[in-house]
Amino acid sequence: MLKTKGERTRHAILTAAANLATEEGLETLSIGRLAEATGMSKSGLFAHFGSKEELQIATVEHAASLFVDEVIAPARSAPKGLPRVWALCDHKLRYLEQQVFPGGCFFAATSVEYSHRPGPVRDRIEDMLRSWLSYLEHAVEQAQQSGELDDSLSAREITFELDSFALSANWQYHLFGDPAVFENARRAIRERLEILRVVQAA
Amino acid sequence: MLKTKGERTRHAILTAAANLATEEGLETLSIGRLAEATGMSKSGLFAHFGSKEELQIATVEHAASLFVDEVIAPARSAPKGLPRVWALCDHKLRYLEQQVFPGGCFFAATSVEYSHRPGPVRDRIEDMLRSWLSYLEHAVEQAQQSGELDDSLSAREITFELDSFALSANWQYHLFGDPAVFENARRAIRERLEILRVVQAA
DNA sequence: GCGAGAATAGAACGATCGTGCTTTTTTGTC
DNA sequence: GACAAAAAAGCACGATCGTTCTATTCTCGC
Numbered sequence: 462m463l464k465t466k467g468e469r470t471r472h473a474i475l476t477a478a479a480n481l482a483t484e485e486g487l488e489t490l491s492i493g494r495l496a497e498a499t500g501m502s503k504s505g506l507f508a509h510f511g512s513k514e515e516l517q518i519a520t521v522e523h524a525a526s527l528f529v530d531e532v533i534a535p536a537r538s539a540p541k542g543l544p545r546v547w548a549l550c551d552h553k554l555r556y557l558e559q560q561v562f563p564g565g566c567f568f569a570a571t572s573v574e575y576s577h578r579p580g581p582v583r584d585r586i587e588d589m590l591r592s593w594l595s596y597l598e599h600a601v602e603q604a605q606q607s608g609e610l611d612d613s614l615s616a617r618e619i620t621f622e623l624d625s626f627a628l629s630a631n632w633q634y635h636l637f638g639d640p641a642v643f644e645n646a647r648r649a650i651r652e653r654l655e656i657l658r659v660v661q662a663a
Numbered sequence: 664m665l666k667t668k669g670e671r672t673r674h675a676i677l678t679a680a681a682n683l684a685t686e687e688g689l690e691t692l693s694i695g696r697l698a699e700a701t702g703m704s705k706s707g708l709f710a711h712f713g714s715k716e717e718l719q720i721a722t723v724e725h726a727a728s729l730f731v732d733e734v735i736a737p738a739r740s741a742p743k744g745l746p747r748v749w750a751l752c753d754h755k756l757r758y759l760e761q762q763v764f765p766g767g768c769f770f771a772a773t774s775v776e777y778s779h780r781p782g783p784v785r786d787r788i789e790d791m792l793r794s795w796l797s798y799l800e801h802a803v804e805q806a807q808q809s810g811e812l813d814d815s816l817s818a819r820e821i822t823f824e825l826d827s828f829a830l831s832a833n834w835q836y837h838l839f840g841d842p843a844v845f846e847n848a849r850r851a852i853r854e855r856l857e858i859l860r861v862v863q864a865a
Numbered sequence: 866g867c868g869a870g871a872a873t874a875g876a877a878c879g880a881t882c883g884t885g886c887t888t889t890t891t892t893g894t895c
Numbered sequence: 896g897a898c899a900a901a902a903a904a905g906c907a908c909g910a911t912c913g914t915t916c917t918a919t920t921c922t923c924g925c
Contacts, residue, residue, distance in 0.1 A: 465893085465902095466892065466893090466901080466902070467892095467901070470903090483779075485779065485780070486776065489688075489691060491881080491882065493881070493882075502903065502905075503904090503905095504884085504885090504903075504904060505903035505904055505905095506903085507883080507884070508902070508903070508904095513882095513883060565778075569834075570775055572834070573771070573775045573834070573837075574688065574775075574776070576766070576837040577687065577766050578687070587838055618850070618851070621831065621835070621844070622851050624831065625830070625851075628830060628834060629826065629827035629831065632775070635775075635778040636774050642823070645819075645820055646823075646827075648820070649823065649824050656858065667922085667923090668871080668872070669872060672872080672873090693911075693912065694912080694913065695912075695913090703873075704873065705874090705875095705913090705914095706873075706874060706875070706876090706915085706916095707873035707874055708873090709915095710873070711872090714913080714914080715912095715913060
């Protein structure tokens with residue numbers, strides 16, 4: 462894939478754009494700044510997209526496919542039920558720890574930036590995050606149906622709790638710089654799942 | 664207080680700036696946009712501050728004092744120990760629900776924006792968040808020392824978990840728009856504290 | 866209610882923004 | 896290796912950015 466030069470350049474631009482967006486913001490990101498980062502001219506770079514908004518949308522979709530590759534896809538090899546719930550959470554934490562994006566989770570960063578900025582960019586970000594949360598929720602439901610997790614608490618609420626720890630770890634790490642927060646989150650998730658499992662066994 | 668006209672105007676500017684910052688970003692916020700929002704001229708507004716950076720710093724401090732008034736101060740009337748821990752969490756959720764800032768928690772929004780933007784603005788934001796977290800952690804420690812909370816888990820880790828739920832609720836609310844997340848967070852916090860309390864009693 | 870000083874407005878600056886148009890360079894095919 | 900097509904660059908535009916300087920309006924203590 463990426464046969465033509467144009468496709469390769471476009472891919473490189475989107476990678477740089479996604480990286481820069483996590484540190485400096487996607488709306489804030491200027492064409493000139495991105496051109497400088499990729500070593501291209503403003504107009505040469507711009508020609509790959511019809512407008513800044515299309516560049517932003519393409520960047521979101523590029524980041525989404527990276528997220529799928531790094532988090533969703535690897536977890537699919539884990540057995541349905543509790544192991545898959547754990548795999549999803551663990552891979553998301555790894556994706557954060559390994560700094561797939563230098564400024565942390567692309568969607569955590571951009572969703573804050575766009576939550577009050579209506580338009581197609583915001584819509585794609587929201588869609589992606591809805592997809593992620595409902596995929597995790599679905600995995601939780603399966604673990605409840607198989608009897609591995611207590612079902613007195615809704616899958617939605619369990620999902621809320623589990624994802625909170627990852628969100629918070631990402632946030633604290635990039636603000637305070639201490640990577641120990643990832644272990645905090647991992648322990649909190651493991652312990653939460655353990656409690657939900659134990660209750661079911663009683 | 665706020666005797667002179669200048670002080671009143673400055674206060675009004677900072678209120679507008681803090682409000683706009685939660686929706687549109689503090690770095691993104693332009694003097695012209697803020698002048699339009701306050702009905703002033705660009706230069707008339709600018710004269711209250713020596714530079715945009717000083718305006719940003721003043722805005723952060725304005726928001727910090729609002730946060731103290733809305734969250735820290737009311738919780739101080741709760742008895743030390745578990746009640747105060749709960750009061751801090753609950754008041755923070757109320758501060759989010761009642762939209763003291765239209766775009767949610769000022770510090771959640773701006774900390775993401777500035778986490779990779781070194782400088783005095785970032786420093787003040789980080790300081791404020793460190794203060795908040797260590798204040799909450801101190802309250803948790805007191806609850807542990809009084810025997811109300813299990814102390815086999817560090818106060819730091821408990822604090823991490825509790826604040827995660829509020830952060831996540833704020834984030835989800837402004838992205839998805841469903842105020843039910845605040846009740847999710849409240850329940851999660853209550854249940855987490857309950858489990859930590861029960862363990863101690865056993 | 867007058868006068869000094871504070872508060873606000875007006876106009877302009879260089880820089881950078883997103884974007885269009887034109888030209889030059891590069892790529893891939895026969 | 897020539898040649899059409901694609902990719903990249905150059906240049907210029909109107910708008911807006913933060914900021915400065917000067918002029919005007921308002922405030923408040925006497």
